[in-house]
Amino acid sequence: MARPRLTTGDRLDGFLIGERVHAGGMALLYSVTHPAHDLPMLMKVPRLFEGEDPAAIVSFEMEGMILPRLSGPHVPRFVAGAGFERQPYIVMERVAASSLEGRMREAPWPVEEVALLGARIAAALDALHRRHVIHLDIKPGNILLREDGTAVLVDFGLSRHDQLPDLMEEEFRLPYGSAPYMAPEQVMGIRSDPRSDLFALGALMYHMATGALPFGNPSRMKGLKRRLWRDPVPPRRLRPEVPPALQEVILRCLEVEPDRRHPTAAQLLLDLRNPEGVALTQRAGKLRRDGFGAVLRRRFNPEAQPRFRRPVAQGIAAAPILAVAVALSREGGEEGAGLSEELRRAVARMLPTLPGARLACLNVLRLNRIQLDTTLDAEGRSKHARRLAELRHWAAPLGLPEGRVTFHVLEAVDPAAALLEFVTVNPVDHVVLGARGSSALRQHVGSVSAAVSARAPCTVTVVRPRTRED
Amino acid sequence: MLIALLADVHANREALEACLEHAREAGAERLVFLGDLVGYGADPEWVVETVMAEVARGAVAVRGNHDDAVRKGPGGMNGMAAAAIDWTRERLSPEAAGFLARLPLDWEEEGRLYVHADASDPEAWHYVTDADAALASLNATDAWATFCGHTHVPRLFGITAAVKLTGFRPVPGVAVPLLRARKWVAVLGAVGQPRDGDPSACYGMLDTERSELTWHRVPYDAAAAAEKIREAGLPEVLALRLLRGA
Structure with a gap:
């Protein structure tokens, strides 16, 4: 030929x-x-x-x-x-963009840039996964950056489309991919898990944050398999200024078992954009690698071996990001209290069907137009902190473990615009918000719920307590 | 050109009507019937007359084992299938029976082979259910793509650059590229008696220009078709099967 x-x-x-x-x-x-x-x-x-x-x-x-x-x-x-x-x-x-490969020589990068770029790549992966494609070769050479910062993914030669025949899987015994970034399940020949791309992005962020490759660049199968039992040196040990939240996110991406990583690229993006909301586990504070005993057990004890399963195709659909705009009870008297309870009931009914869902609880702290700098003073800060505490209190009866729920107080003049911005920047799949009973004024100026449901890029549920006919 | 590929109609009028309407709306320019027009279902006369009219207008039809049994008798068939064939033979006009008997075992045009079952020995009616069977069928023809039925379960088998065979379960409504440099065996699934757990009728649409094949699932009034089977006194299992799709 x-x-x-x-x-x-x-x-x-x-x-x-x-x-x-x-x-x-x-x-x-x-x-x-x-x-x-x-x-x-x-x-x-x-x-x-x-x-x-x-x-x-x-x-x-x-x-x-x-x-x-x-x-x-x-x-x-x-x-x-x-x-x-x-x-x-x-x-x-021919995309007008520069390859990330050239910029990798500058590593380690300022830590804010690592999170920002990681979020941009996560956004590209989210878009790709929603179109049924897993890239399976995420590495600097396959990522381009447009002038405006948008990440562009190229080279789909190792990719997998979950609705088309996978010609690669049938053909070759040995895994194809790039050694520094390849996920453990990919090393073992599984090509159907979108979370393999999250592992690769984790390895890439590790590289950007520390200047080092978490698993080196092995050229033989034996070296590739090491990542199944040997954990990388925690980024904060190599570079103390890496914040605990970023280490938490990077090490979660690098979990050997896909089930322990973020369920979707969208959820990873949410964490990278909102570091203050990341639930810190022991990963965040880890300063040294696991002890020899743990590593030996993972390597030789069959009970401790990771079990890689082919995930069900519904993975992304079962792990959406839900956002609930909570009107706190103090904000609306008796009617407001009833509404916030009704909102919680509505969310409690949705969660059991979505085991991987992530809940973002939002509250808008309204600013006066003339006092845009309120946040800077002590009073503003304490208001913000109190609202966060109230949001946590509101969500407590839902019984969600840390890591599945985050809290955000949005400070804004225009609540509808603030909510819309949040659900757009973070790829929220479903917004739940309350609507009060109708009043002449509200019909005239338009309500927040009407504005959000008209313009949100996702599903919107409007909750309204059953009105009594007195 | 868009070619609708219809396998295993099995005398199911409701399913065939639904698929033909779907195919017409999708712009089908040619119809190919991949065998087993009769057997199991309660409308053999209508189905055979309809297909005869289509063939007169240029459609292609090949013979399946149930069509064959109308002439030869149900020897070798299981009890249910045999009961249905005995019942069918009494219903069909000599003209309809003659049409079935004269159908070719296979038909080749522009690198496409149409056959009811395994192409390596069409009259042995081997099932193409796995890679080995697909390979035997592939090796028997120079055709770029073979389209068949018989198993009532949609599948796509392709031969790779390293001469290995891949099996793939098609997703309804998603066009699958049939790369020109490879050889393929596409098993279409059944119009009139699906057995893959989905009771809706199954047929394929081939886009020859784009070289893409789409398996479509068409919901139809299976309850009506099942009721006719009961009224005809055919085995109850044949009615239940339409409702369950298995």
Whole structure:
């Protein structure tokens, strides 16, 4: 199946081949133009010249199946493709963005930047997972950053679409992926868990935060498997200024068992954007690796071996982020108290059907237009703290363990706008909020619940206590 | 071109009507019947007449083992299937029976092979349920893609670059690319008697330009079809099966 090498100036299906911009292990990238397509483009051509590697063929076929099914700001736009019956190629948008690979030399990074970039990559993974695709090769070279900071994922050659045949799994015994970032279950040949991408992102954040790779860069199977029993040096030991919340998040991503990681990329994103709400466990304060006894047990005791299962496809749907906008009882007299109880009952009815759900409890602390700096003074701070305490008190009867519930006091002039911003920036799936009985004034100016339900990018449930007809 | 692939209608008028309507609305330009028009169900006359009319207009139909048994008798079939074939033989006109008897065992066009069961020996009616059976079928043809039925369970088998065979359970309504450089065996599932746990009728739509195959599930009035089976005095199990889809 050897084919002549493409050279600058050649034409293929109307595409004029320009300069070769990259020569990777499995494929070559050329800059191309076409009279009918007015955007910068790249043509990807599999490397088949030096003897055929079946992996190069299969990964090219997978990318050809998956890329046309993706769209949005986090992936390059698919333009055209051809299969192996002739000269195979994929033409895609040449994204105006820089590769993260170049920036990795600057590691360790300021810790705020690690969380910010981690959140941007988590947003890209959330969008990808919602489209049924697991990337399975998250590493600096496959992440581009647009001018505005949006993360773009490229190279879907090792990816898996959960509604299409997985040509890679059937083909090869050995795992494919990138050694520093590959999840333990992927090392063991499982290619169907979206949380493998969260592990890779955890390894990447570890690298950004400390300048070191958590598991090195092993080149043999034996070295790859070490991550099943040997935990990495905690980031705070290498770099004390890493905040406990960031270490908590990174080490949770690097849990060997996928069930112990964040259930979804969206929930990881919520933690990275709201470090003050992260529930700190023993991971946060850990300053040294697990003792020899624990490591030996994990390695040799069959009882302690992780069991990797193929997750059910409904994983993401069963672990949504629920946000509840709580009107605290002091805010509305007797009617307000009734409403906040009704809200809690509504949430309590939803939670049992969603075992992986995360609940974000929100309260809006209204600011006066003329006193925008209230938060800065002592009175403002104590108000904020008291509201947080009240939110915790409101949620206590739900009996949710720490880690499944977070509390947020949003300070804003316009409550509807603040709620909408929160549910948009954090990928909330479902907002629950209360509505008071109707009044002439409310009908005139419009209520918060009406504004949120009209404009929220997700499901909205409006809770209203049954009105009595007196 | 959009080609609707309909296997194992099994004399189920309600299911066939629903699938034909669905396929028409989806823009099907050609119909292919992959065998077993009759057997089990209570509407053999209507189904055979309908398919005869479609074939006269250019549709393709191949013969299945139940169609074959109308002429040869139910030898080798289990009790339920045999009872249904005996009942069917009395109902069909000589013209309809002759149409079934003359159906080809397979049909090939533009690299696509249509056959009821395993293509390596179509008249032996082997089930294509696993990779080994699919490989035997694949090796018997040069066709790029083989479309068959017989198992009543939707599956896709593909041969890989390293000559291994993959099995895949298609997701209803999701188009699966059938890469041109590989060989495929697509098992369509049943229009008239699904057995994969989903009682809705199953058929496939092939887009030849995009080289994509979509398995569709079409809800239909299974209760009415089951009631007719009971009224005809056919085994009760055949009625229950339509309601359970298993």
